[in-house]
Amino acid sequence: MSHATKIFQKSFTLQEPIPESAIAKAVEVMRSGRLHRYNVDPGEKGETALLEEEYASYMGMKYCLACASCGSAMYLALKSVGVQPGDTVLCNAFTLAPVPGMIENANANIALVEIGDDYTIDLDDLERKARIPSVKWFLISHMRGHIANMDRVISICKENGLVLIEDCAHTMGAMWDGRKSGSFGLVGCFSTQTYKHMNSGEGGLLVTNDAQVMARAILYSGSYMLYDKHTSRPDIDVFEQYKLLTPNYSCRMDNLRAALLRPQLINLDRQCQRWNDRYQLLEKLLNQIPCISCPPRDPKEGYVGSSIQFNLVGFDELRVLRFLAENEKRGVYLKWFGSTDPVGYTSTYQSWQYFKELPDLPETNRILSTLCDMRIPLTFELDDCRLIAEIIAEVAAEISS
Ligand SMILES: *Cc1c(COP(=O)(O)O)cnc(C)c1O
Numbered sequence: 501m502s503h504a505t506k507i508f509q510k511s512f513t514l515q516e517p518i519p520e521s522a523i524a525k526a527v528e529v530m531r532s533g534r535l536h537r538y539n540v541d542p543g544e545k546g547e548t549a550l551l552e553e554e555y556a557s558y559m560g561m562k563y564c565l566a567c568a569s570c571g572s573a574m575y576l577a578l579k580s581v582g583v584q585p586g587d588t589v590l591c592n593a594f595t596l597a598p599v600p601g602m603i604e605n606a607n608a609n610i611a612l613v614e615i616g617d618d619y620t621i622d623l624d625d626l627e628r629k630a631r632i633p634s635v636k637w638f639l640i641s642h643m644r645g646h647i648a649n650m651d652r653v654i655s656i657c658k659e660n661g662l663v664l665i666e667d668c669a670h671t672m673g674a675m676w677d678g679r680k681s682g683s684f685g686l687v688g689c690f691s692t693q694t695y696k697h698m699n700s701g702e703g704g705l706l707v708t709n710d711a712q713v714m715a716r717a718i719l720y721s722g723s724y725m726l727y728d729k730h731t732s733r734p735d736i737d738v739f740e741q742y743k744l745l746t747p748n749y750s751c752r753m754d755n756l757r758a759a760l761l762r763p764q765l766i767n768l769d770r771q772c773q774r775w776n777d778r779y780q781l782l783e784k785l786l787n788q789i790p791c792i793s794c795p796p797r798d799p800k801e802g803y804v805g806s807s808i809q810f811n812l813v814g815f816d817e818l819r820v821l822r823f824l825a826e827n828e829k830r831g832v833y834l835k836w837f838g839s840t841d842p843v844g845y846t847s848t849y850q851s852w853q854y855f856k857e858l859p860d861l862p863e864t865n866r867i868l869s870t871l872c873d874m875r876i877p878l879t880f881e882l883d884d885c886r887l888i889a890e891i892i893a894e895v896a897a898e899i900s901s
Contacts, residue, residue, distance in 0.1 A: 506891050508831035510884060512875045515699055522763040529759045537566075537755055538726045545731055547758035552705075552732035554765055559680050559688070561707040563714040564732045565721055566753035570669045570691030571598035572721075573704035574639065576751055577665045577687040578606040580716040581637070588635050590662070592621040592648075593849045593864045594837075595641035599667055600852045603639065610855050611635065614863045618795040619809060619871075620648035622863065623656065630660040641667035642674070642681060644809055644873065647801045650676040650684050665689065672697040673772040675802030686710055687717075692757070695875070697771065697806060698764040700757035715739045719746035771878065772804040778876050778885050779805020785889035786810055789896050805876060812870040819899060820870060826895040832888055838869040 518526075529535060529547060537548035545553075548566050556564035567573040583589060585607035591599060593612040603610045611629055614622035621640060629635065638657060640648065657664045664685035668674075671681035672690045682688025687710075690696075692703030708714050711734035718727050719742055727739050764771075783794045786808070794810045797803060812820055820836060827834055837848055848868055849858065876885070 506830060506887060506894065508884070508887055508891055510831075510880060512833045512877065513695070514877055514879045515694060516878050518699065518760055519763045519767070522760045525759040525763065526756055529755050535754050535756050537752055537758075538724065538729055539755075540729065546729075547755040547762065548753050549729065549731045551753075551758040551762050551765070552730070554762060555705050556707060556732045558765060558768070559683055559707050561683055561688075562709045562732075563707065563711075563734065565706045565714065565717050565730075566758060567704035567706055567721060568751045568753060569598075569693065569702050570667070570689050570696075570704040571602050572749075572751035573689035573691075573706040574599065574602040574665065574667060575605050576717045576720045576749065577689055577706060577708075577713075578602060578608065578637070578639070579720050579749075580713045581663050581665065581686055583608050583637055587637060588632075590626065590629055590635060590638040592641055592643065593861050594619055594868065595643045595667070596669070597847045597852070599639065599641050600849075600855065604854055608637070609857075610852075612849055612859055612861060612864075614861050615867060616863070617867060618797070619643065619646040619867070621653075623649065623652050625863075626653070627656050627660075630656055630662055636661065636663060637665070638662045639665045639667060640685070641669075642671040643667075644807050645670040645674060645803050645805065646795065646809075647671060647674060647676050647681055647798075647803060649798060649800075650679075651800075654684060669693075669696055670806065671804065673768050674804045677800040678802070682707055687713060692761055697775075697804060698761050698768060700753075700760045703753055703757045703761065704751075711735070711738050712742075716742050716746055719743060720749050720751070722748040722750040722752050724748070774878055775804050775806045775876060778878075778880060778882065779803075779808055781882055782808050782874075782876065782885045782889055785886065786892065789889075789893045791815065791896050791900055792892070807873060807875050809871060809873050811867070812872060815870050817869075820872075823895060823899050824872075826898065827892060830891045830895070832891050832895075833874070835873040837871040837873060 540546040552564040614625040666685040668682040669691035674681040690705040
């Protein structure tokens, strides 16, 4: 080769720093010593309560509860809507390990649903499984930010009496047909873990318009009978019927994390646009590579491209492994969902064997077998995205020749 091999130097796991205003607020909270959310004066609103008000307002929802993680928010959601031990919860098969983990934590069974070529839930398979009379619950996971046709999801839920919970770990700030992801279900759950759209290390947010569900979620989250200190909540009377019947699962957020998040929320929509600038450039360049196919996206999907996925068309396992290894040598770290051995964040449904009866899902297997996944941290500039696409194109050409 006449030209030098291109190498990408930046880290795929490096997020932007926490904004200075958030750091200043966090230092203020630390100086006060009052980190626990209920450590406030009578009538005073702490950072956590303020974050809840602000996130509910951002979402256009009545109530928000700040939690320890998105996983704990999903667990509280399942319990608060009334999932009982032994119940079955539908879920798309392409999702992250905490999702089945929380279904198991609620002592429920999982019924996995196939995905389609756009990586969202297969709506025909959903419809078939939703018709089973004993099935009442549906936890949809907008995995890696891919949003299914929510018009059809909602009509399938209505026709079959399914209660919908949304896992929006990758759709914070995203929309379907102009409506915020997380506002379609009875409950929406979000993550503020470092690799999601706002960063407090760990953290989660739960939203709902339902007074009963919210009262139960606050009690389950561990409110020590101090639920009156929440300002994003239903009337105090709603808590009466549940307060002695609801265990405390200790899933709260603290004022320090909330202080880190409030300034980030103000900037969220702008950050989402920056992700999409990068995503759309990468999508255009990657789709020009013959063996690469990025999924089609519905024009109604107002996604946030904080990561990108694509399939290696016609590749078998050996070629996929060579492709990944060659990219890695040049500094481009891709994850692969087709590995039989779960690594890092890419466990697939076959590795959730704590569930007794895992189905075989041929369509999902086919799609995952060549599915690659790449983070797009905002520390990458557009030129970085161009270089990454050039490297991937070179590797693809080498492998195909
Ligand atoms: C990260 C993630 C979660 C869990 O979020 P935590 O805050 O880490 O519990 C759930 N679902 C999906 C799709 C995720 O990517």
